[in-house]
Amino acid sequence: MGQLNLNKVQKFYGTFEVLKGIELEVRNGEFVVFVGPSGCGKSTLLRMIAGLDETSTGDIMIDGKRVNDLPPVKRGIAMVFQSYALYPHMTVFENIAFPLRVEKMPEEKLKAKVENAARILHLEQRLQQKPGLLSGGQRQRVAIGRAIVREPKIFLFDEPLSNLDAALRADMRIELAKLHKQLKATMIYVTHDQVEAMTMADRIVVLNAGEISQTGAPLELYHKPANMFVAGFIGNPRMNMLPVVCKAAGDGGVEVEYKGQSVTIPVGGRPGLVGQPLTLGVRPEHIHIGKSDLSMTVVPSVIERLGAHTVAYASLDGESENFCAMLPGSAAIRADEVVPIGIAATDCHLFDASGVALERRVELTDIDMGLLKIGGG
Amino acid sequence: MSTQPAMINRYRWYELLGIYAGIFAFLTFILAPFVEGFLVSLKPLSQLFSSPYRFIPQNGSFEAYRTMWVSVPGFARYIFNSFFISTIVTAVVLMLVVPAAYAFARFKFKGSGQLLGAFLAVNMFSGAVLLIPLFRLMRTFGVLNTYFAIIVPGVAFLIPSAIWLLRTYMMRIPRELDEAAFVDGASHFYTLRRVILPIAMPGITVVAITTFIGSYAQQFIYALTFNSKTEYAPLPVGLFAYFGRQEVIWNELMAASFVGIAPAMIVIFFLQRYLVSGLTAGAVKQ
Numbered sequence: 001m002g003q004l005n006l007n008k009v010q011k012f013y014g015t016f017e018v019l020k021g022i023e024l025e026v027r028n029g030e031f032v033v034f035v036g037p038s039g040c041g042k043s044t045l046l047r048m049i050a051g052l053d054e055t056s057t058g059d060i061m062i063d064g065k066r067v068n069d070l071p072p073v074k075r076g077i078a079m080v081f082q083s084y085a086l087y088p089h090m091t092v093f094e095n096i097a098f099p100l101r102v103e104k105m106p107e108e109k110l111k112a113k114v115e116n117a118a119r120i121l122h123l124e125q126r127l128q129q130k131p132g133l134l135s136g137g138q139r140q141r142v143a144i145g146r147a148i149v150r151e152p153k154i155f156l157f158d159e160p161l162s163n164l165d166a167a168l169r170a171d172m173r174i175e176l177a178k179l180h181k182q183l184k185a186t187m188i189y190v191t192h193d194q195v196e197a198m199t200m201a202d203r204i205v206v207l208n209a210g211e212i213s214q215t216g217a218p219l220e221l222y223h224k225p226a227n228m229f230v231a232g233f234i235g236n237p238r239m240n241m242l243p244v245v246c247k248a249a250g251d252g253g254v255e256v257e258y259k260g261q262s263v264t265i266p267v268g269g270r271p272g273l274v275g276q277p278l279t280l281g282v283r284p285e286h287i288h289i290g291k292s293d294l295s296m297t298v299v300p301s302v303i304e305r306l307g308a309h310t311v312a313y314a315s316l317d318g319e320s321e322n323f324c325a326m327l328p329g330s331a332a333i334r335a336d337e338v339v340p341i342g343i344a345a346t347d348c349h350l351f352d353a354s355g356v357a358l359e360r361r362v363e364l365t366d367i368d369m370g371l372l373k374i375g376g377g
Numbered sequence: 378m379s380t381q382p383a384m385i386n387r388y389r390w391y392e393l394l395g396i397y398a399g400i401f402a403f404l405t406f407i408l409a410p411f412v413e414g415f416l417v418s419l420k421p422l423s424q425l426f427s428s429p430y431r432f433i434p435q436n437g438s439f440e441a442y443r444t445m446w447v448s449v450p451g452f453a454r455y456i457f458n459s460f461f462i463s464t465i466v467t468a469v470v471l472m473l474v475v476p477a478a479y480a481f482a483r484f485k486f487k488g489s490g491q492l493l494g495a496f497l498a499v500n501m502f503s504g505a506v507l508l509i510p511l512f513r514l515m516r517t518f519g520v521l522n523t524y525f526a527i528i529v530p531g532v533a534f535l536i537p538s539a540i541w542l543l544r545t546y547m548m549r550i551p552r553e554l555d556e557a558a559f560v561d562g563a564s565h566f567y568t569l570r571r572v573i574l575p576i577a578m579p580g581i582t583v584v585a586i587t588t589f590i591g592s593y594a595q596q597f598i599y600a601l602t603f604n605s606k607t608e609y610a611p612l613p614v615g616l617f618a619y620f621g622r623q624e625v626i627w628n629e630l631m632a633a634s635f636v637g638i639a640p641a642m643i644v645i646f647f648l649q650r651y652l653v654s655g656l657t658a659g660a661v662k663q
Binding site: 081 | 551553554556557558559560561562563567571572575576
């Protein structure tokens with residue numbers, strides 16, 4: 001088993017509240033990713049679950065047992081650090097065997113366990129080498145091996161891939177996903193890289209300024225962000241935000257006006273919206289050349305040709321933020337020349353004045369899965 | 378097209394000449410007394426006061442290295458004492474300083490900063506200032522004229538700088554290594570022994586060498602103050618035996634000096650192989 005419950009978990013550094021009453025349930029065997037910008041408290045939360053940082057108030061429960069006061073080893077967790085934290089004077093074998101040596105496991109059993117971990121991680125040929133001779137990816141695999149041999153209830157990963165180059169990161173993402181399938185263990189993974197979060201997680205927890213902004217499956221966060229923060233954080237390039245005014249709200253959706261054009265967005269309305277300023281969100285990959293429910297012209301100042309896609313940046317009148325469109329790789333556009341663009345009402349998101357989303361009327365099953373391949377890094 | 382590598386020929390010839398001239402002058406200043414001392418040890422006594430003075434010995438020989446043992450029959454004992462005292466002082470200092478430095482490097486506890494400051498303050502005292510109180514202490518405990526009387530003050534005076542040195546070294550060892558060991562169930566002592574100690578070996582070696590040399594050098598003052606027996610006297614006291622009433626046997630004194638420091642040189646020679654850098658390579662991504 002490996003069920004984790006966080007009940008009103010708070011963390012203070014002096015009077016500064018780093019984590020503001022986190023409530024979360026991580027089910028057995030789930031791969032949960034904590035994601036958020038730097039300083040949002042995601043690593044602190046992971047370290048508190050590990051037992052490396054004290055919890056100020058609230059309960060950390062593992063399999064129904066309160067573990068706040070237990071040392072890491074008694075919590076049934078294993079942790080993989082961002083910086084690998086390998087022991088440089090020990091061989092790969094001894095590094096992986098370290099936790100087993102601590103618990104004084106008989107040599108024969110220890111050897112079998114280390115060799116099994118090495119087989120899973122393709123490190124059999126490296127067992128007698130020291131970490132200094134290994135590549136970044138191999139070092140991180142050794143660190144994962146050290147976690148595997150303990151057969152923990154919960155694996156904790158603290159940005160384990162952020163020190164690797166892009167190609168290796170992609171490989172390791174696949175390996176970690178395979179490992180999760182193979183071990184069927186609960187894994188909690190901290191990252192600031194949304195691609196890692198989107199590709200590996202069963203469920204993503206988006207943290208912002210010490211609070212959970214939204215919890216959900218990757219597609220859910222992408223298509224139904226609960227607020228402007230999540231909408232902006234998930235998706236690359238960021239979602240475009242346009243100021244609009246609510247004209248009407250009915251069964252068909254919410255009608256808004258943007259620079260003289262009216263468009264009805266299929267979202268759930270709420271009383272008192274009419275006349276209020278709202279924010280319309282549209283992802284760059286949902287902008288097309290030509291006319292649509294909402295049409296306008298832009299003059300791109302910068303165009304990035306990425307092969308598969310073309311990313312165009314333009315400034316809209318009256319808005320300081322760059323407006324970004326992700327178009328097909330062969331899009332016939334040029335910098336400083338007028339381009340007509342259109343946005344379909346069904347692709348739009350709508351947020352109220354406090355940044356909370358009006359619920360989109362889209363079924364996740366209807367959504368083109370191919371869209372998720374867009375972005376990436 | 379220029380293919381000149383960036384890092385080669387950083388200096389012009391006259392700059393290099395200046396650098397080497399500076400190094401030569403510095404080395405001459407440092408080594409000249411040793412060279413002169415060695416040349417004196419090769420000269421017969423009669424040549425030492427010849428006029429004009431000759432630096433290079435005529436008919437030089439190693440005769441003084443033989444006769445020094447005859448002139449001062451107990452000289453081997455002095456060497457043993459120095460070596461023994463320094464070894465014990467070094468061992469005790471390391472035993473106390475390694476866990477202390479680890480604690481100062483890793484744990485936050487009340488008064489740690491003040492304590493470190495106090496250590497530094499103790500080092501600012503001249504040893505001579507404390508000789509009389511120490512003498513009274515030793516007499517009260519009845520340990521005058523024992524090895525104990527020379528070892529204990531040596532340890533006490535060498536610990537502060539050793540703690541500072543090793544603490545600084547240990548602070549450079551990534552904290553994640555301790556945390557990884559802690560998560561894996563290792564106690565602080567186990568982590569220190571199996572993880573930190575091997576990585577800190579170069580730092581510990583530096584502390585061992587400086588403590589050994591420090592002890593070798595400072596025994597003199599304690600030995601003269603707290604000890605009057607030949608059997609516990611270290612090398613610097615022994616060297617005084619070559620100062621006769623009528624004359625100083627300079628060539629034997631110099632020979633004895635070189636023989637006396639030989640054990641320390643051998644120890645340092647063997648210890649320096651632990652001074653390899655880069656031991657933490659591959660520990661964490663820098």
